Amino acid sequence: MKLRHLAAASVPVLLLAACSSGGDAADDGPVTLTYWASNQGTSLDHDKEVLTPVLEDFTERTGVEVDLEVIGWSDLQTRIQTAVTSGQAPDVVNIGNTWAVSLQATGAFLPLDDAAMDAIGGADKFVATALETGGAPGTDPTSVPLYGLAYGLYYNTAMFADAGLQPPTTWEEMVAAAQALTDPAAGVYGMALAAGSYTENNHFAFINATQNGAELFDADGNPTFTGDGVVDGIVRYLDLMQDAGAVNPANAQYDNASFAAADFANGKAAMILNQSNAGATIEANGMAPDAYGVVPFPAPQDAVSDVASHVAGINVSVFGNTEHPDEALQLVEHLTSADVQTTLGRPFSSLPVLKDATAAFTDDAELAAIFTEIYNERSAPLPLVPAEDQFETTVGKAMNAMFATIATGGTVTADDVREAMQTAQDQVQASVG
Amino acid sequence: MATTTPAAPPVPAPARAPRTAPARRTRRSGWWLPYALLAPAVLLELLIHLVPMLTGIWMSFTQLTRFTLRDWTSAPWVGLRNYQVALDVDGAVGRALLESFAVTCAYTLLVVGTAWVLGMAAAVALQRPFRGRSLFRTLFLVPYALPVYAGIVTWNFMLQRDTGVINHLLVENLGVLDDRPFWLIGGNAFASVVVVATWRLWPFAFLMLTAGLQSVPDDVYEAAAMDGAHAFRSWWSITLPMLRPVNLVLVLVMFLWVFNDFTTPYVLFGTAQPPAGDLISFHIYNASFLTWNFGAGAAMSVLLLLFLLLVTGVYLITLNRRSRRA
Numbered sequence: 001m002k003l004r005h006l007a008a009a010s011v012p013v014l015l016l017a018a019c020s021s022g023g024d025a026a027d028d029g030p031v032t033l034t035y036w037a038s039n040q041g042t043s044l045d046h047d048k049e050v051l052t053p054v055l056e057d058f059t060e061r062t063g064v065e066v067d068l069e070v071i072g073w074s075d076l077q078t079r080i081q082t083a084v085t086s087g088q089a090p091d092v093v094n095i096g097n098t099w100a101v102s103l104q105a106t107g108a109f110l111p112l113d114d115a116a117m118d119a120i121g122g123a124d125k126f127v128a129t130a131l132e133t134g135g136a137p138g139t140d141p142t143s144v145p146l147y148g149l150a151y152g153l154y155y156n157t158a159m160f161a162d163a164g165l166q167p168p169t170t171w172e173e174m175v176a177a178a179q180a181l182t183d184p185a186a187g188v189y190g191m192a193l194a195a196g197s198y199t200e201n202n203h204f205a206f207i208n209a210t211q212n213g214a215e216l217f218d219a220d221g222n223p224t225f226t227g228d229g230v231v232d233g234i235v236r237y238l239d240l241m242q243d244a245g246a247v248n249p250a251n252a253q254y255d256n257a258s259f260a261a262a263d264f265a266n267g268k269a270a271m272i273l274n275q276s277n278a279g280a281t282i283e284a285n286g287m288a289p290d291a292y293g294v295v296p297f298p299a300p301q302d303a304v305s306d307v308a309s310h311v312a313g314i315n316v317s318v319f320g321n322t323e324h325p326d327e328a329l330q331l332v333e334h335l336t337s338a339d340v341q342t343t344l345g346r347p348f349s350s351l352p353v354l355k356d357a358t359a360a361f362t363d364d365a366e367l368a369a370i371f372t373e374i375y376n377e378r379s380a381p382l383p384l385v386p387a388e389d390q391f392e393t394t395v396g397k398a399m400n401a402m403f404a405t406i407a408t409g410g411t412v413t414a415d416d417v418r419e420a421m422q423t424a425q426d427q428v429q430a431s432v433g
Numbered sequence: 434m435a436t437t438t439p440a441a442p443p444v445p446a447p448a449r450a451p452r453t454a455p456a457r458r459t460r461r462s463g464w465w466l467p468y469a470l471l472a473p474a475v476l477l478e479l480l481i482h483l484v485p486m487l488t489g490i491w492m493s494f495t496q497l498t499r500f501t502l503r504d505w506t507s508a509p510w511v512g513l514r515n516y517q518v519a520l521d522v523d524g525a526v527g528r529a530l531l532e533s534f535a536v537t538c539a540y541t542l543l544v545v546g547t548a549w550v551l552g553m554a555a556a557v558a559l560q561r562p563f564r565g566r567s568l569f570r571t572l573f574l575v576p577y578a579l580p581v582y583a584g585i586v587t588w589n590f591m592l593q594r595d596t597g598v599i600n601h602l603l604v605e606n607l608g609v610l611d612d613r614p615f616w617l618i619g620g621n622a623f624a625s626v627v628v629v630a631t632w633r634l635w636p637f638a639f640l641m642l643t644a645g646l647q648s649v650p651d652d653v654y655e656a657a658a659m660d661g662a663h664a665f666r667s668w669w670s671i672t673l674p675m676l677r678p679v680n681l682v683l684v685l686v687m688f689l690w691v692f693n694d695f696t697t698p699y700v701l702f703g704t705a706q707p708p709a710g711d712l713i714s715f716h717i718y719n720a721s722f723l724t725w726n727f728g729a730g731a732a733m734s735v736l737l738l739l740f741l742l743l744v745t746g747v748y749l750i751t752l753n754r755r756s757r758r759a
Contacts, residue, residue: 081722197705250594253615386499400705401707404615404707405619407615407619424525425525426525426526427529430518
């Protein structure tokens with residue numbers, strides 16, 4: 001049914017585009033770029049307030065005007081799909097960095113070859129793992145990192161001190177601490193998870209599988225979700241609720257990380273796994289910044305890799321059919337310049353995507369250092385294949401269902417996980433062809 | 434052509450009475466006028482309905498994915514392959530579609546059936562005038578008058594496990610249950626979506642049946658009462674047959690709406706919809722937009738359209754035959 005909506009939307013647009021072709025005097029007058037920015041702040045208006053001075057600086061410096069539109073997350077992917085189809089696209093657009101290769105496959109974005117990369121300040125200025133998210137390996141990327149985010153394990157310092165516990169450095173220590181701090185009668189659990197969020201769930205499927213040394217796709221881009229390392233990683237994560245009993249079953253309904261952050265701030269959970277921008281939510285729920293600490297999400301003792309996060313965040317792309325590629329690249333250069341990164345770091349709670357930059361999202365130097373280290377040294381990009389976004393939806397939603405089973409009194413065995421991964425893999429394979 | 438005797442007029446002939454001399458003159462010289470006046474409507478109808486529908490059907494025969502979306506008019510032709518994938522119940526895609534179809538069938542039967550029973554009961558109860566009747570009528574129509582989104586989001590709040598008013602009522606106030614059940618995940622999710630959809634739909638049945646009941650003359654009931662018919666008997670033998678034309682349309686419209694329902698699961702469950710709430714429109718939306726498989730999504734849409742056409746056709750033919758026989 002929705003497909004008809006797409007067609008209904010695109011056909012008149014195409015007709016109008018055909019009617020209005022010709023007559024654009026691109027060389028006359030000042031150039032105006034259209035920029036679609038994803039929502040990063042507390043509201044769309046907040047984003048506009050933050051970005052407007054930054055874009056005015058750009059206009060002052062280059063004479064290029066920027067027409068800004070801030071787009072909410074729930075609409076962004078559909079808006080980009082429509083823009084790709086209709087050709088009525090902005091010049092510069094924000095994308096979720098995990099979609100980068102999926103979007104690259106459409107061929108709608110400007111490949112950033114050496115010359116283009118030089119125009120935006122050179123590939124060397126970016127954090128290496130962050131830049132890897134920009135496109136499939138061995139191709140010219142079609143996006144570069146703009147705002148960085150990484151997962152960390154937040155822990156309540158007072159609860160840990162009272163129980164005589166140290167912040168965990170291994171998975172085993174984390175589970176032991178979580179169990180020690182769980183008291184269902186008092187409504188307190190060792191951990192809170194966004195167990196009903198398919199985006200959070202697929203991230204932890206990836207991180208746990210990567211710690212096991214497992215890959216989610218083979219070299220040809222075919223899914224390998226049923227591998228032992230992947231299944232074991234997912235079982236390990238599910239067991240925080242099922243086996244360890246350290247997670248409130250009610251978390252199976254948390255479809256957003258902010259619910260877990262609120263439980264943490266209210267003292268109902270001793271630990272949470274959240275991205276580096278969780279501070280605002282935690283503080284908004286009444287927890288002081290000095291009441292919690294952060295350590296990297298720990299791997300099991302015998303883990304193959306100590307990866308603690310995927311490379312999370314936002315990338316910026318230039319649409320291939322822009323009439324002003326040079327000016328569009330100038331805007332990308334501006335947005336990824338050291339000054340703008342510092343300006344935007346605080347309001348958007350983002351980590352700098354530039355090498356050697358200092359995180360501006362917090363006054364706590366230790367916190368900034370830990371997240372910078374996780375982002376720069378201990379994060380890995382989600383699979384860099386076109387079907388990556390299908391991994392997110394199929395595996396993430398399968399995990400939602402498995403958490404629901406556990407929460408409603410059922411049991412999920414390793415075989416159940418393997419069967420669910422087989423279904424997810426078959427679905428992805430059907431569209432990969 | 435316009436000057437010859439109109440043996441087979443190209444436009445509906447005007448009523449006989451106003452066939453005055455000036456009218457005839459207008460008809461001769463301005464035969465094109467009705468077409469000209471109709472043209473914008475026809476053009477818009479084509480643009481709004483037909484073109485997208487035909488585009489959708491065409492898409493279902495193409496491999497329209499992320500790789501071909503940019504130049505979507507030249508997406509490779511794959512014939513019936515999308516249909517094969519959608520109908521292959523041994524494959525993951527076909528199996529998921531079949532499960533979604535089964536859930537949707539059960540959902541439709543329960544929602545339409547319950548909404549009809551409730552609507553009929555309320556319409557009959559409010560048929561006779563009594564004090565406060567208009568108050569009840571207004572109250573009954575509230576769910577129908579509320580903005581859909583606001584209504585369903587409120588249900589979402591009420592059905593939350595820990596903070597929702599429903600569990601509060603069942604566990605704390607009434608003590609019916611010891612443990613708070615989940616309503617929006619797991620097996621209960623199906624019951625929840627059925628209840629919410631029924632709540633939204635039944636006032637429509639009530640409204641239509643109330644309107645229908647106005648057309649049943651009181652003296653028929655009086656005659657039946659004189660003959661000693663009980664309330665149920667007069668409902669069965671008078672109300673139901675008299676409401677037949679209304680019911681014919683009502684049930685059909687409700688069936689089509691509920692089978693295609695997208696809003697209820699979309700708003701009630703958000704992106705975290707449980708398998709028990711994976712209704713078919715939502716399923717197709719996910720297949721198309723979340724996995725960029727527009728060709729397969731279009732094929733599923735066409736299959737859904739064919740199924741609905743088939744059911745509608747069979748329904749109308751069967752009931753028309755029965756009423757002719759009656």
